[in-house]
Amino acid sequence: MTAPRLTTTLDGPLPDLARRMLDAMPSIEHWLRAQWPKRATPFYSSVDLRNSGFQLAPVDTNLFPAGFNNLNPEFEALCVQATTAVIEKINPAVARVLLVPENHTRNTFYLQSVVALQRILRHAGLIVRIGSLRPDVTAATDIELPGGDKLRLEPLERSGKRLGVRGFDPDVVLLNHDLSDGLPEILRNLEQVVLPPLHAGWFMRRKANHFAAYRDAAAECARLLGIDPWLISPYFEQCGRIDFNERQDQENLAGYVSKCLDDIRAKYKEYGIEQEPFVIVKPDAGTYGMGIMTVRDPGQVRNLNRERRKHMGMVKGHIAVHDVLVQEGVYTVESVSDATAEPVVYMIDRFAVGGFYRVHPGRGWDENLNGPGSHFVPLAIEKPCYSAAPGRPPNLFFYAYGVIARLALVAAAIEIERTAEAFGAGPAHPELVVSANKTPA
């Protein structure tokens, strides 16, 4: 397996940020190791990163990751090992897992990710069944996927405070459904452990909360590195509720955009960066690439045409945008075969287990790449590239990607702790209840 061909900065002189992180590896790992015992880290996550050469930052942290099928299959062992370690931590007695996926039944890419996830869990020695929230799944439904994989969806069955499928009483409910549309009644008040906790769903999460927690974690890491936190923690503005049809709301949004652009401009000046600053305007909740705008001038959000407004008003699940986030735009200097690319890192609990480049030939280096037309090139994210191998220099950022992704994970853990209070869920990890007399068949 070789790293994809990378261009510009990465082929030039050593990028200072990546080199600093490699040099500070012992302090960074020491600091990170100290974080996990005091936090309830989410079961899994994926983090979209942007690397402009001078800045490296997370732009989205997904707590219900899909895309497991895009990881390098050679590295499945890393996922399996991490899963084993996490199950041990939760409770070594856990044997049965109920996986609750998104409701897509025709999105074969997503279903292949569910297959890959199920395979990881099974190879960690767990018994896995898949329970669907879809009302039209009323009996066991087998789906055949291109490539020959098969998936069986079963209707969820609730009995008292326990959730399962017919003949299967799991110890753990693992959500791969992001709860964008709210919290289904059938998932409430379960006595089983639910991973990640319900309040990690998008009905509760706000990106601004995440990035506020990230800002704190990044500040501590920047102190270890002796760098300006801005290099790993870009600006953002939480705009609150925005109705794109209202002139006053547009004006308020333009104000946030203006503030953020001014802040970036000051930093660019400080560092002698000649690129034009830009911001990303996006929904404060939800995962998909809809409703995301690249903005270089506040005027752009003042004079949205009808089509654009309609676009901005809609996100996944057809919910009108209420809360909006303005986020400093980070250029991507990475490309794969001349197409714009950004790295995505996958984690199981505290372990970075793989990643890929999201590649979009049709989009520019200042645009969101998560949308139709993108494809994926797996990478060996775990290789820290401590020393250059003979021949082609390695991508020194590989280690840095893992660091920033794990900083985002620390942030997600803090964010979930804080949301737990709002949700009234009590501690994020309730004591695991494993039903008695369970020995796997």
Next chain:
Amino acid sequence: MTAPRLTTTLDGPLPDLARRMLDAMPSIEHWLRAQWPKRATPFYSSVDLRNSGFQLAPVDTNLFPAGFNNLNPEFEALCVQATTAVIEKINPAVARVLLVPENHTRNTFYLQSVVALQRILRHAGLIVRIGSLRPDVTAATDIELPGGDKLRLEPLERSGKRLGVRGFDPDVVLLNHDLSDGLPEILRNLEQVVLPPLHAGWFMRRKANHFAAYRDAAAECARLLGIDPWLISPYFEQCGRIDFNERQDQENLAGYVSKCLDDIRAKYKEYGIEQEPFVIVKPDAGTYGMGIMTVRDPGQVRNLNRERRKHMGMVKGHIAVHDVLVQEGVYTVESVSDATAEPVVYMIDRFAVGGFYRVHPGRGWDENLNGPGSHFVPLAIEKPCYSAAPGRPPNLFFYAYGVIARLALVAAAIEIERTAEAFGAGPAHPELVVSANKTPA
């Protein structure tokens, strides 16, 4: 990475033992997960396995493994992840590790393993220095290795109850020296954690103790699998002190050989196995391939010629053989490029992190392969091969190798607990003492 080409049974119909293990994976993993929290598993280990198609068993468990350079470098990430998990378990505050290697300074194969081990520890974010027990290492000594790697050996320095090298006060002392010649004074009564514990050294270990503990662990696993324990736990006889120059000792040894051969013959008859039984006669302590005999008839140990006696009387470190073990011989059906092969599995704590085939073109399928002339072919030991990939069928035994190796690890943990009492060392894992105010540079 592809699996090495395997012959005979493995290309034939599915071997029943491997299939049974794959089918019982959830119960096996569940049982194994329950073992680790109650045991102090050794920091690392390697297990030599023999697979005859009908039997699969460990023949040697090494608690000071060399050969890290023979693992597939693509899988270094697995080693790093496992190391991270173990350090977290010991104490997340651990930052500095002192590695104490064997005294070989001209064995470049061994030194390359030390380099590989050091790299794994460093990539897990630890600060590593190497302290040598050699009296002639009186100043920092740099060794250049073929391939360009460099290694720095430094003289050990003891200060009160702490061991280190100049300017380096480690939190943990990691032994890669098997202490065959006894326990050096400089290692006694340290306040730092020593991994593995001192009494795991060959000055205390006896293979018979290991296999006695293994027999118990294997019996539990066999119960889960619903199989005869003999299929994974061959016979052995602890013969005690043998002087090969004494006729009476030879006679006693012949008696043990005879007993073991009779036991095997009965099992072969029960299963309709037509091969000729054999036993391995070897020292009960020590690691190297010297002094190991394949015996098919008790007469062979009664009439040893002078040359052979001399050979049997010597093992690594030039200690006369005192304690002898007679072990049921397990044929190997595995071959790589027509040469006889046996799998070796590496573990870091409870995680199987890699392995290779030890291949010896000059030796037969009933001989010890660990000796001059052998070479190594890395394998993807962690792939459980749950379902056959398109094309060539996978080696179904890969998962089984990991299971048997981890059973041997359970045995090693039990063995070390038992030896701790004899050694008077108290609990196998003393409370870790990390010196105050330690933040890595």
